[in-house]
Amino acid sequence: MGIGARHASTSAATAALLLCLATAGTASAEEAPTDGNSVPADQTTEINNRQGWEDETDQPIVEVSPRRCDGPSTWYQFSSKKATFVPSWWNGTSFKDGPGGTMTVSVLKSGTISLEVSGTGEWSAGAILAKAKTTISVKVAGSVSISTGHTYSQDIPRNKYGHMQYGSWGYKANWKRYRTSGNGCGAVEIGHGTTTLPTNEVGWKWWVTSS
Numbered sequence: 001m002g003i004g005a006r007h008a009s010t011s012a013a014t015a016a017l018l019l020c021l022a023t024a025g026t027a028s029a030e031e032a033p034t035d036g037n038s039v040p041a042d043q044t045t046e047i048n049n050r051q052g053w054e055d056e057t058d059q060p061i062v063e064v065s066p067r068r069c070d071g072p073s074t075w076y077q078f079s080s081k082k083a084t085f086v087p088s089w090w091n092g093t094s095f096k097d098g099p100g101g102t103m104t105v106s107v108l109k110s111g112t113i114s115l116e117v118s119g120t121g122e123w124s125a126g127a128i129l130a131k132a133k134t135t136i137s138v139k140v141a142g143s144v145s146i147s148t149g150h151t152y153s154q155d156i157p158r159n160k161y162g163h164m165q166y167g168s169w170g171y172k173a174n175w176k177r178y179r180t181s182g183n184g185c186g187a188v189e190i191g192h193g194t195t196t197l198p199t200n201e202v203g204w205k206w207w208v209t210s211s
Contacts, residue, residue: 037129037142039200041110044144048152048203050169055082058174061135074179074190076123076131081174085205086198087167088113088146098161105164105204106151113168113202114143119193123177132197136171139199144168152204165205168198 058080087094092108117125125142132140146166156162177191 037126039141039144041145041147044146044200044202046150046203047169047201049154049206050085050203053169054084058082061173063135074177076128076175076177078131078135079174079176081136082172084170084172084196085165085167086113086170086196087165087205089167092148093146093166095164096161098156100156100158100160102153102155103162103164104151104153107146107148107166110145110147112143112145113198115141115198116196117193118195119175119191121177121189121191123175123191123193125195128175128195129197131175132171132173132195136173136197137199139201140171140197141200144198144200144202146202150203152206154206157208160208160210163207163209167202167205169201169203170196170198172196 059082060080061078063077088111090109090111093111095103095105097103115125115129117123117128129140129142150166152164154162154164173195175193175195176189178187179190180186181188
């Protein structure tokens with residue numbers, strides 16, 4: 001049985017390489033850290049069909065904050081996170097086949113899955129990433145390179161259609177940025193938003209539909 005490629009509408013040049021900036025508000029002029037923020041394809045871990053790994057709802061994050069009288073003048077906090085699959089979306093990484101039979105797929109085109117950040121107020125994508133590495137997972141990255149190859153097979157149930165999507169097993173998270181106020185012990189929110197964070201764990205997501 002042949003493999004039917006399902007071409008996503010978002011182009012690789014846009015979805016794979018773009019690091020999103022603010023959808024509203026003013027981006028901070030902070031310098032983003034650069035070391036260790038990009039994961040090459042030969043340093044990724046391949047994990048396929050990670051059933052039950054994705055969270056259906058946001059999971060709260062409880063951080064123990066330092067005394068702000070003696071702490072930094074501005075800081076970031078994450079209020080929640082959600083384990084989620086971050087798809088690659090460019091052509092050559094998404095397939096559909098069926099009904100029934102066996103489908104065998106392979107990454108046909110290389111590309112990059114990048115961190116996405118949106119928010120209002122003052123913020124820095126690099127600072128949010130650095131905070132996520134210490135709060136959410138050391139495996140999160142600013143970008144993850146995907147190479148061709150990584151073949152995977154699955155049997156499709158009778159009269160069903162199988163779907164394969166390549167991507168990163170990453171996270172979505174809600175963040176806030178604060179600034180000290182008054183005598184330095186109080187806090188004022190100066191930015192908030194969401195971020196999608198790829199990790200160095202990549203692979204095929206598999207699911208079945210009736211049509």
